[in-house]
Structure formats: structure tokens, C-alpha cells
Amino acid sequence: xxxxxxxxxxxxxxxxxxxxxxxxxGAALITTTxxxxxxxxxxxxxxxRLGGADVVVAADQEFHPSGDLPIALPERATVPAxxxxxxxxxxxxxxxxxxxxxxxxxxxxxxxxxxxxxxxGTAGHGWSSTALLADxxxxxxxxxxxxxxxxxxxxxxxxxxxxxxVANGRPAAAYRVCALVDAPGAGxxxxxxTAAGLAxxxxxxxxxxxxxxxxxxxxxxxxxxxxxxxAVREEVAGTGLEVSTGADRGDAVAPGAGSARSLLILLAxxxxxxxxxxxxxxxxxxxxxxxxGQRRDLALMRAVGATPKxxxxxxxxxxxxxxxxxxxxxxxxxxxxAGRFRDLLAGHDVLPPELPxxxxxxxxxxxxxxxxxxxxxxxxxAAWRTSxxxxxxxVAESRSEPRTPSRTRTRAGLLLILGASALSVVPLLSRTVLxxxxxxxxxxxxxxxLALSGPALVKRAGEAAVRRLRPGAAAPTxxxxxxxxAYALRLSGVVSPLAMGIVFVLTYTLTQTTVPAAASDDTRAxxxxxxxxxxxxxxxxxxxxxxxxxxxPGVRAAAPAGTTTVxxxxxxxxxxxxxxxxxxxxxxxxxxxxxLGVTGGGLDRLTGATVAxxxxxxxxxxxxxxxxxxxxxxxxxxxxARVVAVYDRxxxxxxxxLSRQLAAGHMTTGLDQRVLVRTDGTQAxxxxxxxxxxxxxxxxxxxxxxxxxxxxxxxEVWINLAVVVVLLGYLLLSIANKLVAATAQRRTEIxxxxxxxxxxxxxxxxxxxxxxxxxxxxxACGLLLSAVPLALLGQGFLxxxxxxxxxxxxxxxxxxxxxxxxxxxxxPTRHALRTPPADGLRTG
Numbered sequence: 001x002x003x004x005x006x007x008x009x010x011x012x013x014x015x016x017x018x019x020x021x022x023x024x025x026g027a028a029l030i031t032t033t034x035x036x037x038x039x040x041x042x043x044x045x046x047x048x049r050l051g052g053a054d055v056v057v058a059a060d061q062e063f064h065p066s067g068d069l070p071i072a073l074p075e076r077a078t079v080p081a082x083x084x085x086x087x088x089x090x091x092x093x094x095x096x097x098x099x100x101x102x103x104x105x106x107x108x109x110x111x112x113x114x115x116x117x118x119x120x121g122t123a124g125h126g127w128s129s130t131a132l133l134a135d136x137x138x139x140x141x142x143x144x145x146x147x148x149x150x151x152x153x154x155x156x157x158x159x160x161x162x163x164x165x166v167a168n169g170r171p172a173a174a175y176r177v178c179a180l181v182d183a184p185g186a187g188x189x190x191x192x193x194t195a196a197g198l199a200x201x202x203x204x205x206x207x208x209x210x211x212x213x214x215x216x217x218x219x220x221x222x223x224x225x226x227x228x229x230x231a232v233r234e235e236v237a238g239t240g241l242e243v244s245t246g247a248d249r250g251d252a253v254a255p256g257a258g259s260a261r262s263l264l265i266l267l268a269x270x271x272x273x274x275x276x277x278x279x280x281x282x283x284x285x286x287x288x289x290x291x292x293g294q295r296r297d298l299a300l301m302r303a304v305g306a307t308p309k310x311x312x313x314x315x316x317x318x319x320x321x322x323x324x325x326x327x328x329x330x331x332x333x334x335x336x337x338a339g340r341f342r343d344l345l346a347g348h349d350v351l352p353p354e355l356p357x358x359x360x361x362x363x364x365x366x367x368x369x370x371x372x373x374x375x376x377x378x379x380x381x382a383a384w385r386t387s388x389x390x391x392x393x394x395v396a397e398s399r400s401e402p403r404t405p406s407r408t409r410t411r412a413g414l415l416l417i418l419g420a421s422a423l424s425v426v427p428l429l430s431r432t433v434l435x436x437x438x439x440x441x442x443x444x445x446x447x448x449x450l451a452l453s454g455p456a457l458v459k460r461a462g463e464a465a466v467r468r469l470r471p472g473a474a475a476p477t478x479x480x481x482x483x484x485x486a487y488a489l490r491l492s493g494v495v496s497p498l499a500m501g502i503v504f505v506l507t508y509t510l511t512q513t514t515v516p517a518a519a520s521d522d523t524r525a526x527x528x529x530x531x532x533x534x535x536x537x538x539x540x541x542x543x544x545x546x547x548x549x550x551x552x553p554g555v556r557a558a559a560p561a562g563t564t565t566v567x568x569x570x571x572x573x574x575x576x577x578x579x580x581x582x583x584x585x586x587x588x589x590x591x592x593x594x595x596l597g598v599t600g601g602g603l604d605r606l607t608g609a610t611v612a613x614x615x616x617x618x619x620x621x622x623x624x625x626x627x628x629x630x631x632x633x634x635x636x637x638x639x640x641a642r643v644v645a646v647y648d649r650x651x652x653x654x655x656x657x658l659s660r661q662l663a664a665g666h667m668t669t670g671l672d673q674r675v676l677v678r679t680d681g682t683q684a685x686x687x688x689x690x691x692x693x694x695x696x697x698x699x700x701x702x703x704x705x706x707x708x709x710x711x712x713x714x715x716e717v718w719i720n721l722a723v724v725v726v727l728l729g730y731l732l733l734s735i736a737n738k739l740v741a742a743t744a745q746r747r748t749e750i751x752x753x754x755x756x757x758x759x760x761x762x763x764x765x766x767x768x769x770x771x772x773x774x775x776x777x778x779x780a781c782g783l784l785l786s787a788v789p790l791a792l793l794g795q796g797f798l799x800x801x802x803x804x805x806x807x808x809x810x811x812x813x814x815x816x817x818x819x820x821x822x823x824x825x826x827x828p829t830r831h832a833l834r835t836p837p838a839d840g841l842r843t844g
Contacts, residue, residue, distance in 0.1 A: 540671020
């Protein structure tokens with residue numbers, strides 16, 4: 001069977017080349033998705049400033065929902081400081097360090113900020129934390145007083161110099177540099193007692209995190225690491241603390257890294273469904289063209305005694321051989337594409353630059369299994385009708401198509417289109433990112449429905465066009481429309497992938513632009529403040545900033561604001577569910593600078609253990625005014641909060657707003673992230689805020705109006721658009737190959753027309769008219785299938801029945817479809833016309 005498959009494949013190289021391209025692209029996309037998913041599950045950050053610790057003890061920075069993947073918690077959870085002495089007493093431990101991190105920054109002579117760490121919010125540490133550095137080279141001595149610091153050697157400072165330091169929101173104070181530290185991840189090091197006081201971690205202090213440390217690092221005797229780690233696990237059993245060694249230590253450096261890996265898993269999951277749908281669709285279409293070109297050969301085999309099972313096995317074997325050949329370069333391209341995609345994510349600050357990809361054979365194996373299974377199934381389905389027909393009927397039908405398209409297939413396609421229309425209603429009912437994502441799914445489902453019902457629809461349209469054709473119509477026009485009517489299955493096989501490409505580009509791209517536009521509208525309408533003050537280089541706003549802002553002439557209202565992450569626990573259909581979401585942190589004063597569209601309660605009640613929720617969340621999760629909700633804060637603390645307000649603008653401000661008191665002590669830094677300011681609108685007020693920022697190191701002022709150019713769009717938008725470009729490239733390449741193969745297989749038809757007197761010019765005119773029909777039908781179908789989902793998306797999110805997006809998108813899509821249709825039909829036709837008609841009949 002394999003030998004026969006290879007012999008038949010040798011005579012159908014053009015059609016099988018389309019299959020090979022479809023398999024190569026599909027394997028590359030599936031491998032890329034697999035690498036991203038595996039990296040999200042297994043990738044490890046380098047240990048950085050913990051490289052010298054043999055064992056690290058830190059709080060669990062993940063929430064573990066029942067029956068689902070862990071959810072990363074980005075806010076630093078704490079460890080009791082009293083545990084340091086207990087662990088130091090364990091056999092084999094040579095040093096135990098309770099590490100703390102707090103905001104710290106150096107001020108240069110010009111009043112600018114000198115960077116000292118990747119995250120200014122945790123740049124400050126006690127001197128004992130230098131024992132956790134790997135191969136640290138220290139020049140100088142340890143800080144011995146309250147006004148001495150050690151700094152990273154890359155700051156350019158020298159031992160003995162004086163430098164101003166802003167620590168944990170306190171005013172800049174002068175310190176003497178007593179040491180320079182040369183090691184990865186080094187920051188600003190204070191005397192241990194000074195650091196504990198600045199961070200409000202000392203036992204007996206008034207801070208919410210008093211008596212705690214961020215983590216505990218242990219150094220052990222040579223070869224005793226595993227034994228000490230086992231002893232530490234016994235010591236902390238039941239406390240919820242995690243013990244890390246080796247490559248796992250990197251997770252303890254920055255809790256946000258876990259959320260980056262979770263993003264990879266979510267991204268791979270969202271991509272996986274689309275990739276599998278498109279790959280299956282494209283591969284099945286390419287195989288349909290390839291098998292269609294061999295119907296005569298298969299029918300003759302039936303006539304000489306081949307059984308239906310042997311025919312299907314032959315088709316599957318031939319397709320498998322082609323798939324295996326294309327899989328090897330496809331998998332290699334997939335690994336390369338994953339690397340480029342990871343660089344894109346890191347370049348947009350979605351992933352930490354130091355987070356590597358995990359490369360193993362598993363994604364390649366998954367691509368092999370999925371693609372080969374899809375190829376074999378598609379080949380068997382494509383050969384099913386020919387293999388089941390009686391031998392004489394199969395031979396008779398090998399040069400034509402079935403007169404009546406399958407009713408079952410047509411009905412299934414129409415049902416899918418109706419189902420897609422029903423799915424399109426979701427954005428009207430759920431004004432959320434999840435609700436918007438249904439739009440692109442509905443479009444693809446409708447395109448698959450078109451592929452199934454297309455032959456019947458095209459046949460009826462062709463019959464109607466031929467009936468209305470004027471008697472004096474040109475011969476090429478009559479021939480083109482007759483081909484449309486007689487070969488509806490062939491034309492549908494070409495139109496469907498083109499229409500799917502149109503639907504995919506329009507629905508996916510316009511969803512990515514409409515949701516940010518709606519969120520921007522919510523934010524713009526709900527932001528009363530004209531200015532915001534931030535201090536990113538300081539790790540947060542210094543103390544006294546809010547009162548200083550309120551004292552500026554012309555300021556009508558000012559309120560602090562921040563963001564964190566919460567996990568909302570609720571019940572869905574009687575089952576426990578949990579969802580991670582961004583949460584805004586506000587005070588009661590926020591009502592003077594923000595208008596969230598409150599429909600019940602009020603932001604003035606946002607004190608203590610209280611929250612405000614969006615109307616969408618209140619409706620779907622039963623969290624109405626006065627109810628209590630269960631939340632897991634960003635550091636893993638469970639709270640039970642009362643709903644004191646319900647608001648409409650959830651897309652712009654998130655599903656939940658926390659009171660400042662509720663979030664206090666549960667964020668990595670206790671400093672305000674920004675202050676929103678509403679003024680009387682005069683230029684004098686703006687100049688006053690600018691002067692205030694200029695007089696305070698690290699402080700910056702900016703307007704709250706969104707950037708009209710789209711430069712401030714979330715990085716996820718650009719990443720999703722990059723995904724669209726990659727998938728579109730795969731679709732276009734596969735569609736072009738399919739069109740070329742379908743046209744090349746018409747050599748016999750072209751030769752027969754030439755033998756009965758049709759001139760090459762008339763044949764080219766006929767094929768150009770067919771190309772025009774293909775482009776027109778594909779555009780019409782693609783636009784019609786996209787219209788309903790996009791209209792409902794626009795109505796649900798923007799209040800009008802059209803989405804937001806670039807005006808050039810539709811003309812660009814139309815031009816691409818026309819150019820693809822014309823070139824992929826015109827070029828094979830010209831090539832076929834160079835072959836003498838007799839040779840074309842003999843080799844066709």
C-alpha cells in the first residue's frame with residue numbers, strides 16, 4: 001500500500017504540495033503553541049539576587065482553585081520573622097537571613113533618579129541580604145550606622161561619597177556610601193536595624209507587616225542542601241510556606257513572575273483552539289482538492305477490484321507520507337517562531353526578559369500526533385464517497401461532480417450558521433472581554449458552516465445567474481457561469497477558505513480594537529481628573545504628596561488610586577469557581593476625581609472591609625448591594641467584604657474596587673501608586689502641579705486624557721494583532737496553494753476546450769471571470785458572516801451597530817482577496833496553456 005501511495009503521489013505533486021504547505025504551517029503553529037504552554041508550566045527564572053542561597057523559604061504565591069490550574073498572586077506575601085532563628089538552629093545551616101525589600105532610590109546631584117534595581121519598589125534591603133548573593137564582590141565595609149549605605153557598583157559612586165536616598169516614601173536624606181556591591185540583582189543595602197525601621201518591619205512597629213520578612217534564605221554546609229531542605233519542610237509543614245531549592249529559587253525573587261507564566265498558559269490556551277480550528281480546516285480543504293484530483297484513479301482502482309477500505313487506506317497512506325515529510329521543517333519553524341514570539345512578549349513588558357522558554361520534544365510530539373490524526377481523518381473523509389460508490393458509477397462520476405449536493409451536509413452547515421448567529425448575541429448580554437471573545441469564535445463557526453453548505457448555495461446562485469444571462473453574452477462569461485453551476489463543490493472549496501480568512505481577520509482584529517475603545521470610552525467618561533501624579537522610579541509616591549497636591553492653588557479635588565490583583569470566589573451553576581481580576585484601590589475621596597457610573601450605593605462608603613463591584617459582576621455573581629463577597633487578595637489573604645456600591649463602567653475600571661483600608665498591608669509596597677487631581681481648569685493650576693513635581697525628585701505629572709494615536713493601548717492588543725498577522729499569513733499561503741492546485745488540475749478541461757476551438761485568449765478571459773466570481777462571492781460571504789457578530793459587538797460595547805477599528809482594514813482585505821484570486825488562477829492557467837492540448841489530455 002505504501003509503494004502504491006508513493007507511485008500515485010508522484011503524479012499529483014502540485015496538489016500534494018498544497019497539502020504539504022498546509023501541514024508545514026499547521027505543525028509550526030501547533031508547535032509554537034505547545035512551547036508557550038510548556039514554558040508556562042515548567043519555565044524557571046534565574047535565582048538572581050538569591051543565587052547564593054541553598055534553600056529559600058517563602059510564602060506560597062499561588063491560589064489553587066479546585067480542579068483548575070493555579071492562579072498567580074503578584075503581591076509579596078510575608079513570612080514570620082521569628083522563624084529565622086528556628087531555621088538557623090537546624091543542623092547543616094551556616095547562615096539564615098530574613099530578607100526584606102522596600103522602595104529605595106538614589107538621587108543624583110541634578111535631582112534625577114539613579115536606577116539601582118529592575119524594581120524600585122523592592123530595591124532596599126538589609127545588609128545581611130548580601131549573604132544571599134552569588135559570588136558577590138564587595139569593596140568596603142558593612143553599614144554600621146543609620147546614615148550609611150552600600151550600593152550597586154554600576155551606580156558609578158565611590159566609597160566615601162555622600163548620596164541622597166529616598167527610602168519607602170520618606171523625604172530624601174543624605175547617606176554615606178560605605179561599600180560597593182558587584183553582583184546580579186544588587187540594590188541599596190542599609191544596616192539591618194535601619195532597614196527594618198524604614199520598611200516598618202521591626203517587631204513592635206505600627207506597620208501592618210511588622211514582625212515579618214519577605215523570605216528566608218539559608219546557606220548550608222557543602223553537600224547538606226537536600227538534607228537541610230527536608231528538615232525545613234518538616235519545620236514549616238502546615239504553615240502554607242514553600243521551600244525552594246535549585247532552579248525553583250527564581251520564583252521567590254519576584255512573585256510577579258508566576259503571573260507571567262500564567263499569562264503564557266492563558267495565551268497558549270486561547271491560541272490553541274483557534275490554531276486547531278484553522279489548521280484542521282486548511283488541511284482538510286487541501287486534502288479535499290488533492291483527493292478530488294485523483295477521483296479518476298481511485299474510481300479505476302475500484303473498477304479493477306479494490307475494496308472501499310483499500311481506497312480509503314491508500315488515500316490516508318498517501319496523505320500521511322506527505323505530512324511526515326512536511327512535519328520536520330514545520331516543527332523546526334515552530335520552535336523558531338516560539339522564540340520570536342517570546343521576544344515580542346518580553347519587548348512589550350508582558351514577560352520578564354530573563355524568563356526563558358522551556359524546549360523539549362513534547363510540543364513536537366503533540367504536533368506530530370495532532371497533524372497526522374487530522375491528515376488521516378481528512379483523507380479518509382475526502383475519499384469516502386468515491387470508495388463507497390459502485391465501480392461503474394465511481395468511474396462515471398470521476399470527471400464530474402455529484403449532481404445534488406448532500407442534504408445532510410447542507411443542513412449541518414446552515415445549522416452552524418444559525419448557531420453562530422445565536423453566539424453573536426453574547427456581547428449584548430455580557431459586556432466583558434470574555435463576552436467579546438465570542439465574536440471571533442462565532443465568525444469562524446459561521447465560516448465552517450459556509451464550507452459545509454457552500455456547494456448547495458453556490459449551485460443555486462450559479463443556476464440563477466445562468467437563467468438571467470442575456471442570450472448575447474460573451475462566450476467566456478457563459479463558460480465561467482456554467483462552470484460555477486456545474487462545479488459548485490469545486491468553487492465552494494475555493495471560496496470557503498477565502499471567506500474564512502476574511503471572517504477571521506475582520507472579527508479577530510476588530511474585536512481587539514473595539515474592546516480597548518470601549519474601555520477607553522469608559523475611562524474617559526469616568527475620569528473627572530485632568531492630571532495624575534506618579535513616581536515610578538521611587539517605587540511609589542512619597543509621603544506628603546497628597547497633602548502637597550491639595551495645597552496647590554486651583555486644585556478642586558485629589559485622591560490616591562492604585563491597582564492590585566484579586567481572586568474572586570463565587571458559585572457558578574452550583575459549582576465553586578474562581579477568577580483572577582485586576583482591582584482598583586480607592587478611598588472615599590475618589591468620588592471627586594472619578595465617576596464610575598454608580599447605580600447603587602456610593603463610593604463615600606468605601607471604608608474598612610468594603611468593595612464596589614461592576615453591574616456585570618453584580619448580575620452574574622449575585623453580588624448586589626449589601627451582599628458579602630469572598631475575595632483572595634494579591635498576597636493570598638482571604639477576606640470577606642461587603643458590597644457598598646455598584647457601578648456601570650466596569651470595562652474601564654475593572655469588575656471590583658477595593659477600599660484602601662482593605663488593601664492596606666496586602667500589597668508589596670504600602671505607597672500610593674498615583675494621585676488623581678481635578679483642578680478648576682485654569683493654566684495656573686497646571687503650572688502649579690508642574691512646579692510641585694519639578695521640586696520633588698522622582699515625581700512626574702501627566703494628563704489623564706488617553707492617547708488618541710493608540711500608543712497607550714495595552715500590550716495584549718499588539719500581541720493579539722501579531723497573532724492575527726501570523727495566522728493570516730498561514731491562511732493566505734494555504735489558500736494560494738489550494739487555488740493553484742485546483743486550477744492546475746483543470747489541465748484536461750482546458751485542453752478539451754482548446755481542441756473544440758476555444759482560443760487561449762477566450763480561456764484566459766473565462767478564468768479571469770471565474771477569478772472575479774471567486775473574489776466577489778468570497779467577499780460577499782465573508783462580509784455577510786462578519787456583519788452580524790460585529791454589529792452586535794459594536795452595539796453591546798459602543799452603543800452603535802458598528803465596531804471600532806482602522807478604516808483601511810476593509811479595503812486592504814478586499815484588495816488582498818482580489819489579488820490572491822487573480823494571481824493564483826491566472827498564473828496556473830497561463831502555464832497550462834503552454835502545454836499542447838493533446839499532451840494535456842494524455843497527462844491530465
